[in-house]
Amino acid sequence: MTVGLTVTHRRYVPYSHAHYGGALVDGAYVLGMFGDVATEVCIRTDADEGLFASYDDVQFRAPVRAGDVLEATAVVVAAGRRSRRLEFTARVVCRADPERGPSAARVLDEPIVVVTATGTVVVPPPGT
Numbered sequence: 419m420t421v422g423l424t425v426t427h428r429r430y431v432p433y434s435h436a437h438y439g440g441a442l443v444d445g446a447y448v449l450g451m452f453g454d455v456a457t458e459v460c461i462r463t464d465a466d467e468g469l470f471a472s473y474d475d476v477q478f479r480a481p482v483r484a485g486d487v488l489e490a491t492a493v494v495v496a497a498g499r500r501s502r503r504l505e506f507t508a509r510v511v512c513r514a515d516p517e518r519g520p521s522a523a524r525v526l527d528e529p530i531v532v533v534t535a536t537g538t539v540v541v542p543p544p545g546t
C-alpha cells in the first residue's frame with residue numbers, strides 16, 4: 419500500500435555544517451535530508467529512486483543547530499499514476515548541552531519540530 423507508507427531517517431548534524439551565528443545550520447540542509455527520505459520512499463513504492471518535482475510548502479519553524487540529532491519523516495498522503503505526494507516533518511531529538519562541557523548533549527524530553535513541508539516526487543511509468 420503506497421498511501422500511508424512512512425519512512426524515517428536519523429542523522430547527526432556535524433559541526434562542519436554550522437553556517438550562521440549560534441552554530442545555526444542552513445535550511446537547505448534539512449531539504450537535503452527530505453530528499454534522501456523521499457528517495458527511500460520511491461525505492462519502497464516503485465523500485466526506483468524517483469525525482470523530486472516540487473515543494474509547495476516549506477515551513478522553517480525552529481532553528482537547527484550543529485550537534486543536533488535530526489529525525490526526518492516522510493508520509494505518502496496521495497498517489498497518482500506517477501506522482502506521489504509526501505508530507506515531511508523534521509524534528510530535533512537530541513541537542514548539545516554546552517553548559518555541562520564541550521561534548522555534553524542530551525536526549526530532548528519532547529522532540530522539537532523544526533521544519534515541515536509538502537512535496538511531490540515522480541517515478542517512472544508502471545511496467546518500465
Ligand SMILES: C/C=C/C(=O)SCCNC(=O)CCNC(=O)[C@H](O)C(C)(C)COP(=O)(O)OP(=O)(O)OC[C@H]1O[C@@H](n2cnc3c(N)ncnc32)[C@H](O)[C@@H]1OP(=O)(O)O
Nearest residue numbers: 453456457467468469470471472498499500501538539540
Ligand atoms: C527523491 C528525490 C530526488 C531528487 O531530489 S532529484 C533532484 C531534483 N529533481 C530533479 O532534478 C527533477 C527534475 N525534473 C524532472 O526531471 C521532471 O520535471 C519530472 C520527471 C519531475 C516530471 O517530468 P515529466 O516526467 O515530463 O512529468 P509529466 O509526464 O508531465 O507528469 C508525470 C506526473 O508527475 C506530476 N508532476 C509533474 N511535474 C510536477 C510538478 N512540478 N509538481 C507536482 N507534480 C508534478 C504530473 O501531475 C503527473 O502525475 P500523475 O502521473 O500522478 O498524473
